[in-house]
Amino acid sequence: MQGLFTSFFKNVGRYAMLMSRVFVLPDRWRETVRRTFQEMSALGLNSLGIVVIISIFMGVIMIIQMKLNFSNPFLPPYTTGMATREMLLLEFSSTVMSLILAGKVGSNIASEIGTMRITEQIDAMEIMGVNSANYLIFPKITAMVTMMPLLCIVSMAMGFLGGYSVGWFSEIITTQEFELGLQFGFRPFYVFYGIIKCVVYGFLIASVSSYYGYYVHGGALDVGRSSTEAVVNSSVLILLADIVLTNFLLA
Amino acid sequence: MIELVDVHKSFDGNEVLKGVSAVLEEGKTNLIIGQSGSGKTVLMKSVIGLHRIDSGKILYDGRDLPSMRFKQVKSLRREMGMLFQGGALFDFMTVEQNVEFPLTMFSNLIKIERERRVRECLSRVNLKESCFRLHPSEISGGMQKRVAIARAIVLNPRYLFCDEPNSGLDPYSSLIIDRLIHEITEEYKMVTVINTHDMNSVMEIGDNIVFINKGTKEWQGSSQQLLDSGNALLDDFVFASDLFKKVKQAARLQQ
Numbered sequence: 001m002q003g004l005f006t007s008f009f010k011n012v013g014r015y016a017m018l019m020s021r022v023f024v025l026p027d028r029w030r031e032t033v034r035r036t037f038q039e040m041s042a043l044g045l046n047s048l049g050i051v052v053i054i055s056i057f058m059g060v061i062m063i064i065q066m067k068l069n070f071s072n073p074f075l076p077p078y079t080t081g082m083a084t085r086e087m088l089l090l091e092f093s094s095t096v097m098s099l100i101l102a103g104k105v106g107s108n109i110a111s112e113i114g115t116m117r118i119t120e121q122i123d124a125m126e127i128m129g130v131n132s133a134n135y136l137i138f139p140k141i142t143a144m145v146t147m148m149p150l151l152c153i154v155s156m157a158m159g160f161l162g163g164y165s166v167g168w169f170s171e172i173i174t175t176q177e178f179e180l181g182l183q184f185g186f187r188p189f190y191v192f193y194g195i196i197k198c199v200v201y202g203f204l205i206a207s208v209s210s211y212y213g214y215y216v217h218g219g220a221l222d223v224g225r226s227s228t229e230a231v232v233n234s235s236v237l238i239l240l241a242d243i244v245l246t247n248f249l250l251a
Numbered sequence: 252m253i254e255l256v257d258v259h260k261s262f263d264g265n266e267v268l269k270g271v272s273a274v275l276e277e278g279k280t281n282l283i284i285g286q287s288g289s290g291k292t293v294l295m296k297s298v299i300g301l302h303r304i305d306s307g308k309i310l311y312d313g314r315d316l317p318s319m320r321f322k323q324v325k326s327l328r329r330e331m332g333m334l335f336q337g338g339a340l341f342d343f344m345t346v347e348q349n350v351e352f353p354l355t356m357f358s359n360l361i362k363i364e365r366e367r368r369v370r371e372c373l374s375r376v377n378l379k380e381s382c383f384r385l386h387p388s389e390i391s392g393g394m395q396k397r398v399a400i401a402r403a404i405v406l407n408p409r410y411l412f413c414d415e416p417n418s419g420l421d422p423y424s425s426l427i428i429d430r431l432i433h434e435i436t437e438e439y440k441m442v443t444v445i446n447t448h449d450m451n452s453v454m455e456i457g458d459n460i461v462f463i464n465k466g467t468k469e470w471q472g473s474s475q476q477l478l479d480s481g482n483a484l485l486d487d488f489v490f491a492s493d494l495f496k497k498v499k500q501a502a503r504l505q506q
Contacts (some may be wrong), residue, residue: 027356027357027361028355028356031355031356116341119337119339119342120335120336120337121339121340121341121342123335123339124333124335124339124341126301126315126328126354127299127301127328127331127333127354128328128331128333128352128357129325129329129331129356129357130356131326131327136304220467
């Protein structure tokens with residue numbers, strides 16, 4: 001138990017020290033901007049496909065589940081659409097989507113930086129006098145923090161599209177009922193709430209995964225291990241952040 | 252010139268360097284040799300500043316690295332070039348971009364001037380132009396080492412460090428790399444420090460050899476002095492193979 005605490009505080013300390021090296025003025029702004037755009041494409045745009053597919057299917061499944069479970073005749077028919085909307089806006093498009101992206105993007109970041117560490121590419125940068133933490137990690141964090149809100153909005157839109165498609169292609173719910181559900185008691189703040197959460201999650205995924213990649217020691221096996229640790233720990237932190245943000249923003 | 256004065260370094264109470272003092276000279280290839288686990292890699296990393304030493308001095312032309320502030324270390328590092336064991340080329344960049352990287356980060360040259368300098372360096376290490384746009388994974392190990400040398404010299408460093416430059420190379424490619432490093436060292440008047448246990452390199456380019464044994468400097472001299480060092484430990488290490496024993500006998504007969 002004591003070892004667990006020691007390890008926890010050691011990791012927190014090293015993470016803080018790494019972040020203090022990441023958030024300094026870059027040696028060359030132009031190079032940082034160029035790399036940030038590259039990372040926005042690699043981490044953000046390349047995740048668009050999985051976000052679209054999962055969001056559409058989740059929209060469909062949510063409508064079917066809601067309809068099955070809201071079979072009480074006292075509930076108005078638009079309840080299904082309304083509940084689906086709230087689920088998508090409040091949790092699915094931000095938190096669940098971020099958990100999925102923690103798996104995809106987090107492992108990508110940790111293994112990329114980890115491989116650079118074990119093949120001495122990071123040491124090579126340090127010897128040249130380049131702040132490797134700033135050069136490699138800062139663009140990734142910036143890219144994730146800017147792209148996550150966009151992915152969140154896309155996910156919300158695609159989830160609704162999935163819900164609509166149930167109305168178009170089946171008799172589970174009509175499109176009118178779904179539309180009415182979407183509009184009934186709509187609070188625009190919930191969209192911003194989702195976006196704010198995604199900004200925080202984007203930071204957590206990129207920084208935690210980079211941390212695990214940056215401090216890898218050993219060989220290919222250790223890179224794989226650090227990649228798994230990155231995904232597990234960023235997922236746990238996302239859930240903890242969800243509790244804090246929900247209390248802070250909605251309570 | 253790099254001067255090491257009584258350098259000590261321990262890891263978790265285990266003393267790896269036990270007071271190493273040596274002088275690494277300008278315009279010469281300075282070789283650090285020793286058995287695996289003798290502390291030569293730790294010594295090299297301490298000299299570069301990747302390891303913080305426990306006590307002693309590492310003087311770069313009189314400037315003590317361990318007592319420097321962060322900005323001074325950063326500035327000194329721009330005078331260093333390093334060739335890593337595996338090349339350590341950035342695999343997300345092409346050959347050209349790898350060599351251009353230090354120029355992009357630290358020089359104020361415009362794109363055309365940077366490209367000219369990159370081509371100059373790549374030609375200096377005899378790399379064909381057809382390789383310039385390839386990624387490191389698309390070229391051979393020997394070529395990767397040459398690109399790494401080009402990247403190390405692109406900013407005209409005063410100090411060049413090479414960590415086992417011949418590992419994983421065939422004897423012919425090793426010889427080419429050794430000669431290239433030697434030529435460049437004389438041409439640019441650099442202090443070149445090579446960490447190796449390749450005996451061919453020791454004989455071929457050993458201007459100044461530092462033999463490390465169990466964390467201490469056991470012997471220092473040139474490859475000519477190596478034959479008559481009178482040091483039993485050094486003889487056991489350098490002339491371990493039958494081939495080198497015969498070389499030594501032949502050299503003595505010639506004398």
